[in-house]
Amino acid sequence: MSAQPPSGSAGALPAEPGRAPSAEPGREAPAANRILREIFSGGAVVTVLAVVLALLIAGVLIAATDSGVQAAFGYFFAQPGDSFLAIGNAVGGAYSSLFQGSIYNFMRPGFLNGIKPLTETLTFATPLIVAGLGVALAFRVGMFNIGGRGQILIAAAVAGWISWSFPMPFFIHALVATIGAIVGGALWGGIAGLLKARTGAHEVIVTIMLNYVAFYLISFMLRTPGALQSAGSNNPKSPAALPTAVYPKLSDLITLFGGGPTTFRVNAGFIIAILATIFVWYIVNRSSLGFRFRAVGENPRAARVAGINVNMVYILAMVLSGGLVGLAGADQVLGSTPSGFSSGVDAGIGFDAITVALLGRSRPWGVFFSGLLFGALKAGSYTMQASEQIPIDIVLVVQSVIVLLIAAPPLVRTVFHLPKPGIQPRTRRTAGVVTK
């Protein structure tokens, strides 16, 4: 990126006269593109195996840290059976409580009570899905949007401000606040796109720095009466959203159909997440804009030669990416916690979204399901801690190991003896393979 002319042109650098240019690999195509391609060429099988492997490794950790297992290993040679029993208890208990906390709890009476954990999963998954879609969209254009945190913070601030300052009718209020969040996130992401297009500044650095700018800006405003701080309060916390702006809970609909007095936290934000997934699928796979996005993501040089305005694509991609991430901010302040927010409102979603996008291999529906998986891990981890005294950190380890394995497809392929998939090396003569 460094040796670009100021206009950000991606052209071939002219060779010195009288000297044949050597075939320098990837002068313009950034290494990032190659790495992303390597990750996303891993295939669905690798993704699933990575999750399985991560759960196995976590099982080992759970067993090793379990006090029962440790005690049983104290007399392993006297009664080895006890050790295996203890391991079985620890791991089985952990994963069954994970299941109970995230999908269905058979202990509870009635289907609606039993299914409640699944609705918790959906609640946790919602912001991960929308933010993951945003990050994935940037990935498809060959860019790393590490600025999810800043985009969520700005979006949350805009949505929150609209939600408590401007009384509006039900539904319209929520809609306007959501659009405000999209615009906020889009602007914050767009800055990085604009700087990349105009000056060649790398989006990773810019977005990371913008995270700090947003964080301290929002922190400051939350401490400033008249800005975002709740009136009459000394805490750095915003006012609550007006009820008209809050996303309705989906269980209210169930109650309408006579389902009984259940209260699920899952709200209309999840519907938005589904719509956003369809939207991103359309953009990426069916729109001319998405075609240009993918072209630039795969080969910016060829895209430029084909008359595609690469710089405009960078800007638009970051705007769209930021807007989608901004939806996660809206979900935080209008959906899951409408009672006012602090500067920790992003709750790490901006970074988890990167993981979700990677696990989903940047495919819209892949992101949707990996968002669900991460939502389930989050929801289940609380039950795991409460019922089995397994630290929540174990779930974080699972998440991290998944990322590690996803980012290293060759490792997973080696572990499971999978063949190397994808495109053959693009050599014309050296491989000696008959190509006709």
Add this chain to the structure above:
Amino acid sequence: MKLQLRGITKRFGALVANDHIDLTVGSGEIHALLGENGAGKSTLMNVLYGMYPADEGEVLLDDVIQHFTGPGDAMSAGIGMVHQHFMLIPVFTVAENVILGHEPTRAGGRLDLAAARAKVREISSRFGFDVDPDAVVEDLPVGVQQRVEIIKALSRDAKVLIFDEPTAVLTPQETDELMGIMRQLKAAGTSIVFITHKLREVREVADRITVIRLGKVVGDAPPTASNAELASMMVGRAVELMIEKDPERPGAEALVVEDLSVIDHNDQYVVSHVSFSVRAGEVLVIAGVQGNGQTELTEAIMGLQPRIEGKISLNGHELSGRSTHGVLDAGVGFVPEDRNEDGLIAEFTIAENLMLDRSSSAPFVRAGSLQLGVLQEFAEQKLTEFDIRAQGIDSLVGQLSGGNQQKVVLARELSRELRLLVAAQPTRGLDVGSIEFVHTRIIQARDAGIPVVVVSTELDEVVALADRIAVMFRGGIVGIVPGDTSRETLGLMMAGEVPAEAAA
């Protein structure tokens, strides 16, 4: 040293890359291995060099069966290889590169660079190479880098040298020099295996020729065989080497370039004050040694160069100052020099690549949505029309052979309503059959009344296509001459001299 290959068979899965190949190279003989891309030449040499184990067959040196388990074994048995893509470390000096892997050391493990330098000098002077042992490799021209590869092989006492497509990266002059070196090596008793798909070179230097097609030896030929005979053996059918073309019927001046200069990011003029014009229905070939500003000139026409001076106009409309999109919209078709980097997206399907430069308007896009049905129909049609050999329109372009990739580029560019066609090195790296196809298509475009600009470094291609020839040297045009100008004159002009006849 006499080299013999007996019944070498190498399979990759279901694919038989080498099928019972027999080959004998006598001592002090230059044996050319001729075949199209993908015929199995490189596989065979990699078997010989110990890179791949053969599934069947054996390698004999002076009638002794060899068992190579790696290139190290082959090297110590006296086989050296000059790879097509040089295996040199760019930031090392010549001497350091030559000793790489078997460094001479003095007491305490200190490198004995003096010995290395002496060795380089000794070999250089023996063959008149003129290589400075202390020069850093990346500063050397490609031709000299290749000599370093040769020195590297000779420094290990190679008696059999394999040249894998050595001329692909060389200029015509460097190619001639390489031929001379090969003759010298032969005179010194070295056996040479010369892998290529270029007929002229083979006939010039080889003692014997073996032709390989689809992994099998199809026959031997003496160097006196005609180009047409060799080409038909290679391709398996009669091939038109010089495409037949009618005399041009040029119309009005279409592309006019006036006093064009291109300035690079180092403020250097890579194209300086160039003026020429191309008439409708005429092929202007821009000839010249690679790197004399031809690439930048075509990029300037396409709106891909940020800093240009002067004026480019097409049919009276100004092109200079337009974006690439604007230039394409003006009806300019462009076949870029490097199809892998600039012309195609390897991870896209054939269909997607066919709509690459029409990604924002009808017929493939309506109201912002891709028209996949239209695209599919179009792609199916072009697959047949341009004889693109692939599983289907959803095959990834990266999996196609070079010839088929270029057909995809041509299919895309020639399927629009063109007012100008710019083709930069349209046959680089292609085999004979594909070259014939590409040339025919370019002449067809010309005969349809389209002005055509072709950039080429290959004299064969220049002569085959040109109605007029503009020769470039160091960013300027040396002269514009008729298409039937002799090769000698063109060669002189490519070196920057202006012959009397051209100056007139």
